[in-house]
Amino acid sequence: MxxxxxxxxxxxxxxxxxxxxAMEKKLDLFGVFIIAFVTAVGGGTLRDIxxxxxxxxxxxxxxxxxxxxGSVIFAILxxxxxxxxxxxxxxxxxxxxxxxxxxxIEKGISADLIPxxxxxxxxxxxSFGGVIRDILCNEIPVIFRREIYATACIFGGxxxxxxxxxxxxxxxxxxxxxxxxxxxxxxxxxFKITLPNIYRNEK
Amino acid sequence: MxxxxxxxxxxxxxxxxxxxxAMEKKLDLFGVFIIAFVTAVGGGTLRDIxxxxxxxxxxxxxxxxxxxxGSVIFAILxxxxxxxxxxxxxxxxxxxxxxxxxxxIEKGISADLIPxxxxxxxxxxxSFGGVIRDILCNEIPVIFRREIYATACIFGGxxxxxxxxxxxxxxxxxxxxxxxxxxxxxxxxxFKITLPNIYRNEK
Amino acid sequence: MxxxxxxxxxxxxxxxxxxxxAMEKKLDLFGVFIIAFVTAVGGGTLRDIxxxxxxxxxxxxxxxxxxxxGSVIFAILxxxxxxxxxxxxxxxxxxxxxxxxxxxIEKGISADLIPxxxxxxxxxxxSFGGVIRDILCNEIPVIFRREIYATACIFGGxxxxxxxxxxxxxxxxxxxxxxxxxxxxxxxxxFKITLPNIYRNEK
Numbered sequence: 082m083x084x085x086x087x088x089x090x091x092x093x094x095x096x097x098x099x100x101x102x103a104m105e106k107k108l109d110l111f112g113v114f115i116i117a118f119v120t121a122v123g124g125g126t127l128r129d130i131x132x133x134x135x136x137x138x139x140x141x142x143x144x145x146x147x148x149x150x151g152s153v154i155f156a157i158l159x160x161x162x163x164x165x166x167x168x169x170x171x172x173x174x175x176x177x178x179x180x181x182x183x184x185x186i187e188k189g190i191s192a193d194l195i196p197x198x199x200x201x202x203x204x205x206x207x208s209f210g211g212v213i214r215d216i217l218c219n220e221i222p223v224i225f226r227r228e229i230y231a232t233a234c235i236f237g238g239x240x241x242x243x244x245x246x247x248x249x250x251x252x253x254x255x256x257x258x259x260x261x262x263x264x265x266x267x268x269x270x271x272f273k274i275t276l277p278n279i280y281r282n283e284k
Numbered sequence: 285m286x287x288x289x290x291x292x293x294x295x296x297x298x299x300x301x302x303x304x305x306a307m308e309k310k311l312d313l314f315g316v317f318i319i320a321f322v323t324a325v326g327g328g329t330l331r332d333i334x335x336x337x338x339x340x341x342x343x344x345x346x347x348x349x350x351x352x353x354g355s356v357i358f359a360i361l362x363x364x365x366x367x368x369x370x371x372x373x374x375x376x377x378x379x380x381x382x383x384x385x386x387x388x389i390e391k392g393i394s395a396d397l398i399p400x401x402x403x404x405x406x407x408x409x410x411s412f413g414g415v416i417r418d419i420l421c422n423e424i425p426v427i428f429r430r431e432i433y434a435t436a437c438i439f440g441g442x443x444x445x446x447x448x449x450x451x452x453x454x455x456x457x458x459x460x461x462x463x464x465x466x467x468x469x470x471x472x473x474x475f476k477i478t479l480p481n482i483y484r485n486e487k
Numbered sequence: 488m489x490x491x492x493x494x495x496x497x498x499x500x501x502x503x504x505x506x507x508x509a510m511e512k513k514l515d516l517f518g519v520f521i522i523a524f525v526t527a528v529g530g531g532t533l534r535d536i537x538x539x540x541x542x543x544x545x546x547x548x549x550x551x552x553x554x555x556x557g558s559v560i561f562a563i564l565x566x567x568x569x570x571x572x573x574x575x576x577x578x579x580x581x582x583x584x585x586x587x588x589x590x591x592i593e594k595g596i597s598a599d600l601i602p603x604x605x606x607x608x609x610x611x612x613x614s615f616g617g618v619i620r621d622i623l624c625n626e627i628p629v630i631f632r633r634e635i636y637a638t639a640c641i642f643g644g645x646x647x648x649x650x651x652x653x654x655x656x657x658x659x660x661x662x663x664x665x666x667x668x669x670x671x672x673x674x675x676x677x678f679k680i681t682l683p684n685i686y687r688n689e690k
Contacts, residue, residue: 103428104482104483106424107429107483108424108428108429109428109429109430109478109479109482110479110480110482111427111428111434111435111479112425112427112428112429113482115428116428126334130333130334130536130541131532131536131541131542131543131546132541132542132543132546133336133539133541133542135333135334135335135336136334136335136336136395136397136401137334137335140334140335140397140401140404143398143400143401146400146401146404157482192542194542194546195549197549197552198542198546198549198552201546201552212623216419216622216623217415217419217424217425217428218424219422219423219424219625220625221512221514221623221624221625222518222623224517224518225509225514225515225517225518225519225521225522225623226513226514226515226518227515231517232517275515276515276516276517277516279510279515279516279519279563280510280513306631307685307686309627310632310686311627311631311632312631312632312633312681312682312685313682313683313685314630314631314637314638314682315628315630315631315632316685318631319631329537333536333537336539338536338537338538338539339537339538339539339598339600339604340537343537343538343600343604343607346601346603346604349603349604349607360685419622420618420622420627420628420631421627422625422626422627
């Protein structure tokens, strides 16, 4: 139940972020819905396709569709008020990333993949919805250009595989990894931590 | 046999629309063929990938490849004449959308999906070839910006699931849904019906 | 062992080409790694998804990830020196294309597909990593616009299916097809052979 609530909150935050990007591009209602949809479930869809776990996740229950449709209607109606919710949305989004990463890692473990591939799957789950959103909107994906985001997922995933070596039961590493992802992203944004610059001449 | 002919006509119309977009972008012969190909079979391919029905549809027989290759050669040779065929192509395209939507819905039913997911699959089958075409040509997909198109597919799909509740045999709802999609698109284009505008300030 | 070495060299060349494109776009370290990754394994991934052979190839062993990560680090450190290696990289790339095409064709044969689909799969394996790279970097894919590249793969594939009709054992057609692809690409680049122009008025 707890996970379910977090999953729904993350889906709402992702869908709303999709609506905001789509409305900046002046898409019509259908376009806005599709962008919200792929932002929210695109990462999980790509993960399921890569490991062959089909029908993909959002086809198996109507929860995702209903949640996203509700989020889209809400976001369109209150688009002007959403700027006051920016911090709340950012928090949902960050919590969503933490949870989605661990959902992807668990799926990788169930599919008997080696740890590094599980971490990849977790990162894909959390971040590739935004990549597909940006491609559909004809932009270079924002996570390829700045912000510690995918890096927080990778870091949290590595910590998870280290923590499960320790003699603790299964939920402690799981919860810890989610918290590590959330906290490292919050700290990175707060203190403007970025990846090392790889362009020598123009620093 | 009847369905087969319609399927081929729809494929031809979609492939030709791909050629026209690709030639505007000055792609070379290979690029034009690929764009025609993804426009014609991209929607069905995405549908098959999402439900795990692989190898995807166009790999199972050479009909699609031959039809598309023929359409590409025809369209390149007669590109200047095609403008006089615009209405015929639009009609093929609209018929194709109607049929492709129902093919997708049938596939969803065979895969035991709930009605809303079947309608999604039908809409994806009919409209995502064009989405992939536009992405490969570095444009924001046209169906995200204007035109009742995907909306006609969704509307026809909803009608289908209502009609099969009635005590009629299987082909009547099927044919009716195809006609509803075709007619609603023709009416929408004729009377310039669009989705409700979601941008308040700039109407 | 021989194939393995070629496969690794091809992967390195593809990954480095990804790094160079990504650094032109000023992506950050994560973006550069992802672009290198999709350039190197994107074609094989799409092939595996289309035929339903999942988990996709790079998930089954860490070789690809390690090779690509090493190539990315190397390319970032020596980006200024890489221009002196342009010919070497081009040769690796061309050898990679030859081998990747035949890997894809073999996969298609194992999946009982007809020859034309096997050739498609081979071409996808060799060339769609670059297509996905260009889409993620917001460019129209370069292979749709110029250069005999995919055409060399298709030509080599056709030769392969002709050669296996002859009473020779399995490795001769295989090696011959790889050499045909490599040589036809080298000749096409050397003598600036292109596809026939399909735009009448502006020759």
